[in-house]
Amino acid sequence: MPVPALRLPSWAWVTGLTVGAVAAVAVLAVQADQGPKPTAVATRPSAQATASPSARPNPAPTAVKVPDGSGTGRRIVYSLGQKRVWLIDASDAPRRTFAVWPGTVSPDPGTYTVSVRRDATTGSDGVPIEHIVYFTAKSGLSIAFSNAVDGASPPAPASGTRTGGIRMGKPDGTALWAFATTGTTVTVVG
Structure with missing residues (x-):
């Protein structure tokens, strides 16, 4: 006489397979923990590698001579x-010097005074700017110092575009803004 086959309920099979899978994962985890481990090497990128060539004008040398014939006071x-x-x-002592990005229309050499100051606006190139210090006009354009709100260099103007903004890095723009009160002399030399 044949013996009837013993059937396990489906929950028993699922439970057995789950226990087996958990045991296999545990064994693999222990083996992985005992194997070689990668090590991280801390390296710092060089300043040269991280600096963007258009991020700001060339840094100021510590002693750049004030141009002759630039006035006094x-x-x-x-x-x-x-x-x-x-x-x-x-006292005729330079407090700060910095490189700038001139616009496409430059003021003529001469002596001017700061006439208007404006906290912020949008430049003729579409860039949000701040610390705008106006001192003259030429060919229908206002000539002013300013810096981009984000501190970036100005984009190259489209061919034929005329701009009168003289841009600088953000820290330099902040320093010029604090220095250039209305009536301050601006001397432009060649």
């Missing part, structure tokens, strides 16, 4: 040829 000196600005105190 408290003033802002802007050199067209050097693309650089100096903030000069009342």
Whole structure:
């Protein structure tokens, strides 16, 4: 006489397979824990590798001579040829100097005064700017110092576009804003 086959309920099969899978994962985890482990190497990228060439103008050398013929007393000196600005105190000592990005229309060499200051606006290139210090106009354009709100360099203007903004990095724009009160002399040299 044949013996009837013993059938296990489906829940028993599922439970057995689940226990087996958990046991297999536990065994693999123990083996992985005993194997070789990767090690992280801490390296710092060099300043040269992280600096974007358009992130800000060239850094100021510690002693850049104020151009001859730039006047005396408290003033802002802007050199067209050097693309650089100096903030000069009342004793004729330079307080700060920095490189700038000139617009496509430059002021003529001469002496001007800060006429208007504006906290923020949008530049003629569409970039949000702040610390705008106006000192002259040329060919129907206002000429002013400013910095982009995000501190970036200005984009290259489209061919034929005329801009009168003289841009600088954000820390330099903040320093010029604090220095350039209305009536401050601005001397532009070649």
